[in-house]
Amino acid sequence: MGAQIAFWIFAIVTLGSALAAACARKIVHSAFALMATFFGVAGIYAILGSDFLAVTQVLVYVGGILILICFGVLLTDRVPDEYKVAQPRRWLPAAVAAGLSAVALLGALQATKWPVAAAPAAAESTVEEIGRSFMTSYLIPFEFASILLLVVLVGAARMARGGTR
């Protein structure tokens, strides 16, 4: 019962703030609404029993990606006034695209018989299992991920510095 109430609270927070992030007139408001969405999704992970992912979500998304987005908003704010007010937006095609994707996904959900157990596995800490997987069966992808992060770090710093060739 407690989990159910928590699920509905986090679901409403997540979807409401995601909608606000999508529709806010100013991009800064959008970024702040996104913070509530990330926290809501972290709560959903916690309800699902994935403690490691809930913490990672807060650390990486709220602590990293959101800060990056805020920096991007602030650094690109030196724009003429015409860009500061929200630009004319395409409500009709956007609503149609979002509605169609929602209908398609929900229809696929209803039509599919998922080959899963009726009840979830017992909730226990996943940290040890995830760490073991990274060091055994997922070792190669894990190393590739570290190389990718290094390349991204160097490349992003190089590109954001501007046009010295």
Added chain:
Amino acid sequence: MSGLGLNHFLVLAALLFATGVLCVTLRRNAIGLLIGVELMLNAANVNLVAFHRWHGNVDGAVFAVFVIMLAAAEAAVALSIVLHVFHHAASISTDDYTEMKG
């Protein structure tokens, strides 16, 4: 977890994904597009974690960690591209990015 089925989480993820589509198609701001993409990635991750719980093996959670890692890399590269293009075009509206040369 009593009373919560797999469908609760899948429907939530589907609606979150549709919100991301709305954001991507509605925005004319390059950073707004990035926000929409992050919403979609989060929706996919909710699905992965939900199936990880219902299947009872760890692969879904590991995959979700990789998705989070790739999202961080993607945000860093996308924002540096936005900053770089902003120096050229003095705008972050996607309608102003009309040329690829120099």
